[in-house]
Each structure stands twice: as C-alpha cells, then as structure tokens.
Amino acid sequence: MTELEGQMAEASPSQPAGDIRVHIFGRTDVGRIREHNEDSFIIADLTRKSRSIREEDRIQVVGDRGSLMAVCDGMGGAAAGEVASELAVNIIYEKLVEGDLPKDHDDLARRMVRAVEAAGLRIYSEAKLDRHHRGMGTTATVAAMLDSFLFLGQVGDSRAYILRNQQLVQVTRDQSLVNQLIEAGQLTEEEAENFEHNNIILQALGTADTVQVDLTFVPLRRGDVLLMCSDGLSGMVRYDDIRQTLLDHPDTVEACKVLTDKANDAGGHDNVTVIVARFEGEGLPDPSDEDPPLRYTKYLLPEDATSEPTIPGRRGTVKALDEPKIGSEVKDRLTDHGPSRSKVAQTLVGMTSPLAGRDFDEFRRARANAALDDEVVLPVENTPLWVLAALVIAVFGGLVFAAYYFIIKP
Template structure:
C-alpha cells in the first residue's frame, strides 16, 4: 500500500522551473506546445512569481507535445493535448496515492488521444493531425513520465545525464534489436518514422516510467527539435553550467537554432530540492529508464478492452499519417510565430466539452513532403513486420514515381 499524499511528503518538495518554445529557423508554424501547472493551485502561469513551486496535495504537472499535420493542424493537436491532460488531472478528488496519480496520468493521455482523433474526423482541415506527448507528474519523490512518440525526458544527477524515456520510433527499435548502431542511426534514411502518436488512432499504448528523485536532480523535457539538433554532451554541459531554469531554456533553444533550427524547439527545465528528498548516495540504484508497474487491479482498468468499454468503435487512419519534419529546403508557408514563453495559444478559452459523435471514414487526405515524419502505429509488432511495412511503402513510392516518369 503506497502512502497517501499527506503522508508522502506533499508540500515539502520545492521546484524551480521554466519552459520555452521557439519556431526555429526553417518552420513557419510552431506546432509544439508545452504545459507547466501547479495542480493544487490550478495555475498554469509562467509569470516570475510562478516559476517556483512547492509540490502540493494534487501535485505538479509538466508536458511537451510536438504536433503534426501541417496547415495549423499540428498546433491544434498539441494544444488540445496539453489542455485535455491538464483538465483531466485537475478535476476530481485529490489523488489517493502515487498509484492513483499514475493511473490518472495514463488515462489523461489516453483521453487526449481519443479527443484529438475525434476532432480530426469532425473537421476536414484537421484530418491526419496528431501529436507526440511526454508528460511528467509527481506528488512525492516518485516522478512519473507518460510517453507517446519521440519527445524526450532526461534527468541530470550530478555530472550524469540520463534519458529516462524511450523513443517510440523505428530507429530506436532497430537499435534495440541490434540492427543499427547509435552512429549509424544519425544518418539512417528512415529516421522520420515513429510508431504512434496521439490522435492517429482511437487508442494508444502509453509507456509509463518513473524516477525516484534525489535532492538536486534536474529534469529536462524536450521535443526532437532540440534533441535532434544539439548533441547529448552539449545538452549535459548546458544543464550543468546553467543553474537557473530560465537561462538553461534560453541557452538550449539558442544552441538548437545555431545548429540550424530545422524544427520547432521546445524544452522544460525543472530543478528539485527540499529536505524531504534524499541526497544522492553511492547506494542509490543506477539512474536509468525504468518502467512503472501499476497494481493488477489498476493495470486491468487500463487494458485496451477496458478503455473501449462504453466507447463506440471509431473508423480512421491506421498507417500513413505524416508529421512535418525538419527540411533543408526552406519555408513554404507564411510565418505566424517566432518565440513563445508561457504565452496564450489561439485555442486558449476554447470549449473543450463533449462533441458530437465522430464522423465515419475520415482518412487523411493532405499531401506529405518526402521528408515528413511517417507514423506507423504498430507498437509491439515484430521487427520484421515493421521492416516489411517500411519497404512496402517506399517501394510503392518508387514504383509510382517510375510510372509517372514513363507516362
């Protein structure tokens, strides 16, 4: 039995934190969004007085979402995600314990995915939209991270930086299977393929991990516009050299832009302190990617069959949705944003209540560039199935191009 929030150190963990998002130097739309919220005070502000928090009985929430879909649809998806996740975790009773918080976190991410999927079917202009999501929450020393897609979470502990989330991408699956090395992955032709995203299907498999925080730990969450442009060693040294989260975010975004700024760039930096957190010790378990196992009764509630109970089965795209990806060919749409620091998005104040039943047969119809990120939501499938799909898709493209050239 886990401790209740009152027993589990609520109100005795302090954070200094900040978040920043930037359009980059190539993109014309910023399709990223982020969220920093004090759930106890129900505050989402990043004003100077809100950049320090004491973790209360409802906890602290942070999220980075990288939208996809083009023509403003990506920013709609990522904004829907952060709004719905916040609303789901801010409503209801205080979490009973950390397992209750973890369950609510997974459900909130799933609810966001279903809502984005439904909205995309209701509005033709938004068909095919989706978003990654990396979401962190805590009420005590257990920091939970819920992951869909390839945005990332890192922990800096002392001089060591560790990625504590796992990319849901074809490249990462090939690396884990021993088919690619880290060096080969940097130049891999199909590194734009991710395995799932919120909104591209009616359900997702949320990867739930955790970190047992120590005094002085730093959390950094980011979209691939940062992790894909700034080398790992530079990320570590920047976080070590900048104790102020505001300054750390500024320098990280600046480094991504100096490296080319090919994609939207978003990061959150949070530093943890407080007497309740244990100091770093030689006896601590090795900091690493660690999956969190919910109790059987809670885990059963989150199975696909249980998630669909009471929800009408929805039609929609399973393979082939695209995400605008970094490109060297320059901008092709009108610029609408540069940098946002805790600002209000165009969807602020939008009614997020219930909608009519989703339309049937809403398939993605928008054109995709050759370097767009392809979403193949087949998480858990054997590696040979993924490779067969990739080869089939690209073979069909080559065959079509040859046919068009001949005619």
C-alpha cells in the first residue's frame, strides 16, 4: 500500500451506525456600499425536498438523497448579477432534487457537477436572449453531502472552509488572477491587498456555454464546522478573525450574524453571504490523531480517473496535492492567510478554461461596463503567466490612454 493509499484508508473509516445531524444557517447582506444584493445562497434537505432556513429546518438529519448548500456571487451590473446567482441556486437545487436516489457517492458527485454545468449553460443562454442581462455571470461554491462525505464543486472565487480541532482550512481553491499570481510567487499577500486587478476571476457560470467544475471532497468528522462564503467576507475579514468567530460562536445563527457584521464593520464594500454548518451525530467518526491533515483534495470521477488510489469502498479517485515547492519567505507570509495556503497552494498556470472563445476586446468591454469593484472574468486557455501579466498591463495602459485622451488632452 502506498503512502497516499494509507492516507485515504485513514480518511474513510467504516461508516458508524446512527444519524448524522447538521446544525445549519445562512445569511446574506447587501453591505454598506452596493445598492443591490447580487449574492444568492441555498440550504436544502434533498431527502425532504425542503429549502428553508426556518427554525424547524435548522437541524437536518441527513437522508438517502443527502443535503445541499451553495453560495453564488453574481456579477453583471444593474440586476443582472442577482438574476444569474438566483438562477444558479435554483437550477442546481432542481437538478439534484429530481430523479432517483443517488446510487452511491460517485453518483451524487457526478449529479452535482452536472447541475453546476447546467446552471452555467442556462445563465449563458438567458444572457444571449436578453440584452439587459448580457455579460451576467456568477461564481458557484456548492457542497453536497451524503453520509460522512462532503463533495464540493467550485467555479470562481467564493470559498469553503472546514474548522476542525481549532484549525480553519480552506478546502476550495480560488480561481482568480490574484491567487494565481500569489501561488506562482509573482505577488505577495501584502501586494495582493492593493493589487489593482484583484477582482479578475478565471471562470464564472454564464460567461461561456461550458465550465470546468473543480470537484473536491472532505471526509467529515464529528464536530466539524463548514463555512461557505462569498468574497464579501473573505475579502474584508482576516483569517484569524473568521476562525476566532467560529470558535467563539458555536450557534450557527449567531456565527452567521457576527461574521456578516464584521464584514460590514470593516467597510462592507461588497455583498456578503455566509453559510455555517456544524456536523454532529453518531453516524460520524470522531476526529483522531491518526487522521490525515485537512487539505484541498481533488476527487476524480471514474471516467476521469487515472491510476490514483481510490477511497476504500468507493469508485471515485482521490488526488491529494503535495506541498508546493515555494521559498521560506513565501511560506512565512502565507501562514497568515490560513493553513490551506501553505499546504495546498498549487499554481493555476496551464489550466484549461472554457472561456477561451471570448476575445480580449470582449473582456475590455465587460470591464468598462462593470462597476469599479465588480468581478471580471478573464479569458484564459493554457495561458502562460507572462501572457496574463501582459493582459493586465494592456488593461492598465488602456485606462491611462483613455484618461489622457478624454480628460487631459481637451
């Protein structure tokens, strides 16, 4: 047995008998600057076909169909971003709640990926039909749970974290230009805070007819806490403050309120959305010193699988990313952002993007029509870092030229 096979065996002990209970709540707020809230979220018990955050629905017993949580951060100006994010959560729910029960974990994971893809295609089609919605899109961070396994589908830069043993770990990876530059060692965390183009993301639902959903998984333990959020939280509140809030407020309703309040107190520059879920019950194994460390772990469905070891008793394939080879200076500055950066970071250079069909003129038009801090999707396909840097320089040069031609020259 290889070392990775051993880690996967440790990650998936035999399923304990008993119920799994999820104490869950979600909250969204427009913030202090924006006029419209373009975020949407969903919390759903797929077995009961219920999507609600009423008091009686804040404790779910995970059934045969599983549970669903999602955060979507819309973009596009006016009401278009709100339309995109709401379409996304509705379509993802509809696709997962219909049909037969999932046959196994792979079936649930595959359905989740297809649901996200279907949402992207629908948003893209709606944008083509209605000129008022042209250019709309949304991020999507989606979690689907079946017994002790949590699957995550990621498009864009909304996030999911797991709190375990007082450690908060980001278990998704931002699909953004600034994150790519940080992970490639071209930008420091301090520089990233003031980076002019930190609103550029590499993928979004609705900006093309296809997307690549980044599928990952987490083997849950009793007492784990899941945080899902838009960048209105992660971009405004420091990692240590988020972690301490989750530790200080075990009640999920209170935790959501405190986190959104902190984002607003820090300036509230964007809409902020959070979901907090705490996992309990005899159906979950207790955390153990023998557990492998939490990390960003890709899950490859059978049709995509290579020779990587599988989770015992499951057909899907697990690929745990190695520690990136980065210098000590970079490691030191990344620890402030949380354990996940130094443990999981891996460059996105070379990723294949479905946005390759969009030319740079379209990107510039989208940037010109967007609010100053709206997210913009950058078209990339197997793009070297120097090309991305050139695109950024071109955008900046265009802005300087426009300022000279229209303001200074007259």
